[in-house]
Structures are given as structure tokens and as C-alpha cells.
Amino acid sequence: MTAMMIREVLAACIFAAAVLFGTAGVIGLFRFPDPYSRLQASALCGTTAVLTTCVGALLLAPSWAVASRVIVIIIFFLFSAPTGSHIVARFAWNAGTPVWRPDRLRTLKGRRKAP
């Protein structure tokens, strides 16, 4: 009984971490100005949130059958998540979207060049 309780508390902590990452992803999505940086924040933090949730589910798995399915989901997710964000980034890059540079003002001072 106590072993189950320890597992549940640990899983709750892991789920809390997942919520933290997910929230950071959403904040980053609205905070940064250009598509690449938004993608960085949302894709990376989103991936980590889902991965963390899966690890928590793995901890709570009642049997090996369920655990193996969670592992298969993790493997598929590790393939599909970066591929999805890569496709969006590639389209932005091919469309010629300029990159946000926070220090643009300092580096281009005096040159009066249009961005």
C-alpha cells in the first residue's frame, strides 16, 4: 500500500513539472515576436511536457502491458514532434521570414539600414 502511495506522490510531482513546462511553452508562444522563436518555445516546452507526462504515466502503469504501450507512444512522439515543428519552421524559412534579433539596434547603429 505504501509503495503505491509513494508512486502516486512521485507521479503527482512529475505531472506538476509537466504543467510547469506546458505553461512556459504557452507563455513563450505569446512573448516572442517572430515565428522561429515562438516555435522554439512552444515546441521544446510542449515536447518536454508530453514526455514528462508519459514518464509519470509509466510510473503509475499497473502492468507491463500498459507500460509497453506508453513506451511505444514515447518512441512515436520522439519521432513525430520534432518532425512537425521542423515542417513549420521550414515553411517559414522558405517563405523568407526574417529572424528576430534582439540586438539589431546596437549592431546596426549608425548604418540607418532598413531591417
Place this chain on the structure above:
Amino acid sequence: MRPEGKWRLIRFSITALAMFAVWMLFVWSLDLFSLAAGALGALGIASLTYDVFIARHQANLRFFLPRPVHLAIYLCLLFLLIYQASFRMLAAVVTGRASPRIVHFKTRLRSDFARMVLANSITLTPGTVTLDLNDDHLTVHWFFCSTTHSTAAGNEVKGRLEAYVRKVWL
């Protein structure tokens, strides 16, 4: 049997076996029904798609078969790097401090599969998104850029990842 036909048979059987393994992992039972359904499905799908999964010109078994021990080490490293990058991104979201740039560099990996894995790992890990992958040339959006020099940026971004991928796949 001619080498061409032999190579086709090898590709077909590897695809079918991999699909059957994933199926077994997913159903996790040894009933006659699930075994038969898995075998039939794996053979049928593999006969249709083996040419897509393992292209004809990938003529080396090490190009797509991972070395198990090194694969395990690589996955552990990947998990570690994902979490490290996420905490860094968490800090960047809070402070709003970043130096995003686009950098180009080359990879020394030879097979399509290994390059795909490297590009995916780069997208997952240290605040970088792969924008384009042309043969061995990678275009990467780097969120915490410290240099735009090609070789230096390559070392910084790929770093240990490429060395480990080289041990797993050729």
C-alpha cells in the same frame, strides 16, 4: 540468387520484423489470434512499403540497424539534453533574454536515417530547430547563439550528439 534480389529480401524481412516487434510491444499477448494478425499485417504492409522505409541505395546494414547498447546510451543522453534545454528555455521565457540566429554547418554522418535522427535530435535539444537538411548540409535556427562561424557553431550545436549517433548508426 542475384545480389539485387537478395538485398530486396533482406530489406523486406527487416521491415517486416521491425513492424512485428512494434505490434508485439503494442498488444503484449501471445494469443494465436494476435500473433497471426500481427504476422499477416506485418508481411502485408512490409511488402508494400519496404522500399520507402529502407531505400535501395542505403547499401549497408549499419545504415539503419542500431547497435543496441549504444542506442540505450544515446537515448539516455537525449533525455538528459532535452531536460537541460527545457530548463534553459524556461529561464529564457521568464527573462526574455535570447540571441537567435541562423547558422549553417555540415555533418559527417553518411546514411539518410542517421542524418534524420541527428536533425530530429537537434530540433529536440539545445534550443535549436532544424530548418533545412540538404544531403549533409544543415540549416539551423539557434536560440542561444554564441557564434556564427560554421565549424564552431556545428561543434556547439551537434556537440556530443553527432559523436553518439555515429556510434549507433553509421
